Amino acid sequence: MSDINEYSVQGMTCSSCASKVSTAVKQVPGVITTDVDLSTGTLRVTGPAVDSSAVRTAITDAGYQVS
Numbered sequence: 001m002s003d004i005n006e007y008s009v010q011g012m013t014c015s016s017c018a019s020k021v022s023t024a025v026k027q028v029p030g031v032i033t034t035d036v037d038l039s040t041g042t043l044r045v046t047g048p049a050v051d052s053s054a055v056r057t058a059i060t061d062a063g064y065q066v067s
């Protein structure tokens with residue numbers, strides 16, 4: 001797995017949504033940084049060997065959809 005992964009997240013409309021998603025994803029083991037681009041709905045996650053299915057679960061558990 002690469003150290004940088006991007007996810008397309010649906011449902012984030014403001015900075016509060018972005019921080020909610022970031023906070024949830026930062027709980028995933030191995031995640032070092034998260035960065036959200038609200039205009040595109042892109043979540044960028046850095047960290048070695050991050051389990052992408054765990055990231056997806058964290059996003060959906062926070063109440064957002066990921067494609």
Ligand SMILES: [Cu+2]
Binds near residue numbers: 013014015018
């Ligand atoms: Cu919001």
